[in-house]
Amino acid sequence: MAVTINDIASHLGISKSTVSKALNNASDVSTETKQLIMHTAVEMGYIVKKIRQSPKVCIFIENMDYQNPNQFGYGIVSGFRKMAKAENWTVDVHAVTPDFQRVHAYDFFMMREGYQASFVLGFTLLDPWMAEFHQTRFPTVLYDNYIKDNPNVASVGCDSAEGFELAVRHLVKLGHQKIGLISGPLESYILEARYQAYLAAMKKFGLEVKEDYIGLGYYVSESTKTYVPKLYEQGVTAILCSHDIRAISAMTECSDRNIRVPEDISIVGFDDLPIAAACNPPLTTVRQDRIALGKCAYYTMTSLLNDVPIGSILLRAPLIIRNSTGPVPVPRE
Amino acid sequence: MAVTINDIASHLGISKSTVSKALNNASDVSTETKQLIMHTAVEMGYIVKKIRQSPKVCIFIENMDYQNPNQFGYGIVSGFRKMAKAENWTVDVHAVTPDFQRVHAYDFFMMREGYQASFVLGFTLLDPWMAEFHQTRFPTVLYDNYIKDNPNVASVGCDSAEGFELAVRHLVKLGHQKIGLISGPLESYILEARYQAYLAAMKKFGLEVKEDYIGLGYYVSESTKTYVPKLYEQGVTAILCSHDIRAISAMTECSDRNIRVPEDISIVGFDDLPIAAACNPPLTTVRQDRIALGKCAYYTMTSLLNDVPIGSILLRAPLIIRNSTGPVPVPRE
Numbered sequence: 001m002a003v004t005i006n007d008i009a010s011h012l013g014i015s016k017s018t019v020s021k022a023l024n025n026a027s028d029v030s031t032e033t034k035q036l037i038m039h040t041a042v043e044m045g046y047i048v049k050k051i052r053q054s055p056k057v058c059i060f061i062e063n064m065d066y067q068n069p070n071q072f073g074y075g076i077v078s079g080f081r082k083m084a085k086a087e088n089w090t091v092d093v094h095a096v097t098p099d100f101q102r103v104h105a106y107d108f109f110m111m112r113e114g115y116q117a118s119f120v121l122g123f124t125l126l127d128p129w130m131a132e133f134h135q136t137r138f139p140t141v142l143y144d145n146y147i148k149d150n151p152n153v154a155s156v157g158c159d160s161a162e163g164f165e166l167a168v169r170h171l172v173k174l175g176h177q178k179i180g181l182i183s184g185p186l187e188s189y190i191l192e193a194r195y196q197a198y199l200a201a202m203k204k205f206g207l208e209v210k211e212d213y214i215g216l217g218y219y220v221s222e223s224t225k226t227y228v229p230k231l232y233e234q235g236v237t238a239i240l241c242s243h244d245i246r247a248i249s250a251m252t253e254c255s256d257r258n259i260r261v262p263e264d265i266s267i268v269g270f271d272d273l274p275i276a277a278a279c280n281p282p283l284t285t286v287r288q289d290r291i292a293l294g295k296c297a298y299y300t301m302t303s304l305l306n307d308v309p310i311g312s313i314l315l316r317a318p319l320i321i322r323n324s325t326g327p328v329p330v331p332r333e
Numbered sequence: 334m335a336v337t338i339n340d341i342a343s344h345l346g347i348s349k350s351t352v353s354k355a356l357n358n359a360s361d362v363s364t365e366t367k368q369l370i371m372h373t374a375v376e377m378g379y380i381v382k383k384i385r386q387s388p389k390v391c392i393f394i395e396n397m398d399y400q401n402p403n404q405f406g407y408g409i410v411s412g413f414r415k416m417a418k419a420e421n422w423t424v425d426v427h428a429v430t431p432d433f434q435r436v437h438a439y440d441f442f443m444m445r446e447g448y449q450a451s452f453v454l455g456f457t458l459l460d461p462w463m464a465e466f467h468q469t470r471f472p473t474v475l476y477d478n479y480i481k482d483n484p485n486v487a488s489v490g491c492d493s494a495e496g497f498e499l500a501v502r503h504l505v506k507l508g509h510q511k512i513g514l515i516s517g518p519l520e521s522y523i524l525e526a527r528y529q530a531y532l533a534a535m536k537k538f539g540l541e542v543k544e545d546y547i548g549l550g551y552y553v554s555e556s557t558k559t560y561v562p563k564l565y566e567q568g569v570t571a572i573l574c575s576h577d578i579r580a581i582s583a584m585t586e587c588s589d590r591n592i593r594v595p596e597d598i599s600i601v602g603f604d605d606l607p608i609a610a611a612c613n614p615p616l617t618t619v620r621q622d623r624i625a626l627g628k629c630a631y632y633t634m635t636s637l638l639n640d641v642p643i644g645s646i647l648l649r650a651p652l653i654i655r656n657s658t659g660p661v662p663v664p665r666e
Contacts (some may be wrong), residue, residue, distance in 0.1 A: 008545060009640040066419075117662055148495070151649045155432065159645075160642050162481070162644065168653075188510070289641075292636075292640070292641040292642060295636075295641050296636070296641060296643065299632060303625075303628075303629070303632070307625070307650075308625040308628050308629060308644060308648070308650040309622060309624075309625060309648050310629065310647075311492050311495065311647045311648055311649045311650075312492075312645075312646070312647050313643060313646045314643075314644045314645050314646075315641070315642050315643055315644055315647070316484045316643070316644045317482065317644075318642075
C-alpha cells in the first residue's frame with residue numbers, strides 16, 4: 001500500500017534512479033526536476049521510512065524566545081537536545097513565521113531538508129501549518145497544541161487544569177472567593193485550555209464566575225493596564241494569569257496604582273520563569289518543568305517513529321508558593 | 334532533606350549497619366528487627382534512590398487476564414517486558430486481591446521485595462492501595478487510573494473521549510441518532526471516563542441523551558440481558574459498549590431475541606480484543622494498542638525515576654470498522 005520510489009517514477013514517466021537521486025538531494029539532478037519530484041512525492045504520500053545514518057529532526061519555533069537561560073524556550077530546547085544527542089540525532093532549530101509557512105508547505109519542507117520528524121513550539125491556531133498538520137505523514141510533536149484526527153501528530157504540555165486547581169485551592173485556603181483571570185485571546189489552544197481550567201477550578205470550589213472577573217487581551221501591558229483596575233474595582237482579591245509575563249506586568253500595574261501585592265490583591269502566574277523568584281514580591285506560580293517537557297517531546301517523537309501512537313502527554317503542574325499571594329484583605333468600604 | 338539510613342538508625346537507637354543490612358534483607362538480622370526497620374523506614378519516608386545492579390519492578394494485576402494472547406492483559410505485559418528486558422530490568426508479575434492489599438501496605442511491600450517501581454493494572458476505585466497511592470514515594474504507573482495529588486504516580490491509557498467521538502461520528506454518518514450506552518458501574522475511573530466520553534460525544538453531535546438509553550450493571554451477561562431489550566424498546570438503534578466483552582454479550586443477547594445485528598441494531602465495542610474480528614458479525618470497536626500501552630508504561634516508569642513528572646499519557650484510540658454497525662433501520666411501527 002505504501003507509495004514507493006517506483007510509483008513516483010512511473011507516475012512521472014522518469015527513471016527510478018532519477019527519483020532516488022532527487023529525494024536524496026543529489027547534485028546531478030536539476031533544481032526544477034528535484035522540485036517536481038519532491039512535490040509529487042509529497043502529493044502521493046511518499047514517506048522516508050528508513051532512518052538515515054545521521055538522522056535529523058527539526059524544532060520549529062515561533063512566538064517564543066529560547067536563546068538564553070532566562071527565556072521560556074531555552075529549557076525545552078535543551079531538554080530535547082540532551083536526549084537527541086545521546087542517540088546521535090542532529091537537531092536543527094528554525095524560527096518560523098506565518099509567512100514562511102505560507103511559502104513552504106510543511107511536508108515538502110520536511111522532505112526537502114531530510115527531516116524525519118519535528119517538534120513544534122509556540123504556534124497559534126492561526127498558523128498556516130496548523131491546518132497542514134491534520135494531514136501530515138511526518139511524525140510531529142506539538143507543544144501546547146493538539147490535532148484531533150491525525151495519529152502522526154502528538155501533543156505535550158503541562159496540565160493547566162491541575163495547575164489552576166492547585167492555585168485556586170491555595171487562594172481559597174487564604175480566604176479568597178472573588179478570583180479573576182487575566183489571559184490572552186482564545187485563538188490559541190493553550191489559552192483556551194487555561195480559560196477552561198480557570199472555569200473548572202472555580203466551579204470545583206463553588207465560586208462564582210462573573211464576566212467582569214475575566215480580562216482577555218492580546219497585548220500584555222495594554223491588557224493589564226485595562227484589566228487590573230477593572231477587576232480590582234469589581235472587588236476581585238486575587239488574579240490568576242495565563243503566564244508569568246502577564247503576572248509580572250499585572251504586578252507592575254498594581255505598583256503604579258499603589259495597589260499592594262499581596263496585601264490588597266494576590267497574583268498568581270503560570271510558567272515559573274527564572275525571573276519569577278526574583279520579582280518583587282517573588283511570584284507564586286504554576287511551574288512548567290521545561291527540561292522535562294523537552295525530554296518528553298523527544299520521547300514522544302521516537303514513539304511516533306516506532307508506531308507507539310501517543311496522542312498526548314501531560315506533565316504535572318505543581319504550584320510554587322511565594323509571596324505574591326496572601327490572606328484575603330478585609331473588605332474595602 | 335531526604336531521609337537517610339543514619340536518620341532511621343538514630344530514630345530507633347540502633348546501629349547504621351543493622352539498618353543497612355535489614356533494608357538489604359540480609360540473613361543475619363532477625364525477621365522482627367527487619368520488620369521494625371522496614372516499617373520505620375516506610376513511615377519516615379525513606380526511599381531507595383540507588384538503582385541496584387539488577388533493578389526490579391513489579392506489575393500488579395487484578396480483574397484482568399494476561400496469560401494467553403487472546404486475553405486483554407497479555408499485550409500490555411508483553412510490551413512492558415520487551416522494553417524492560419532491553420534495559421536489564423527484572424519484571425515480576427503479582428496477581429493481587431483487595432485482601433492481599435489490606436494485609437500488605439503498598440510501600441512496605443515494595444521496600445521489602447526490593448522493587449524500584451511498579452505498574453498497576455485493573456484496579457477499581459475501591460482497591461485499598463488506591464488510597465495509599467496518594468502518599469506513596471515509589472514511582473507507580475497506573476493503567477486506566479489517575480491519582481490527582483501525587484507526582485510519583487502517573488497514568489497511562491487510551492483516549493476514551495477520542496474513541497467514542499469517532500464511534501458516534503461513524504454512527505451518525507450511518508443515520509443513527511438514538512444511541513445508547515451499556516457499561517459497568519461508575520466506581521471505576523475508566524468506566525466513569527467512558528461514561529463522560531459518551532455524554533460528550535452525544536453532545537458534540539447534538540444528539541439527545543435519555544436516561545433510558547443508558548444501562549450500567551456490574552455483571553456482564555446479566556446487564557446485557559436487562560438492558561439490550563430495554564434500550565431496543567426505547568427505539569435505540571445503536572449501542573456503544575464500554576468493552577468488547579460487553580459488546581459480544583450484547584450481540585449474543587440480540588441473537589437470542591432475534592434482533593439482527595446490524596440490520597436492527599448496531600453494536601460498537603472498546604478494546605479490539607483478538608476475538609472481536611472473529612465474532613459473528615465481526616465487531617466494530619475502538620482499538621486499544623496494548624503492546625504500545627505496555628511500552629508507554631515502561632517509559633513512564635523510567636521518566637518518573639528520572640524526575641520527569643509525567644502526569645498522564647493518552648494513546649490514540651482509533652475506530653476499527655467491521656460489520657456490527659450498519660445503516661440505521663427504517664423506523665419500526
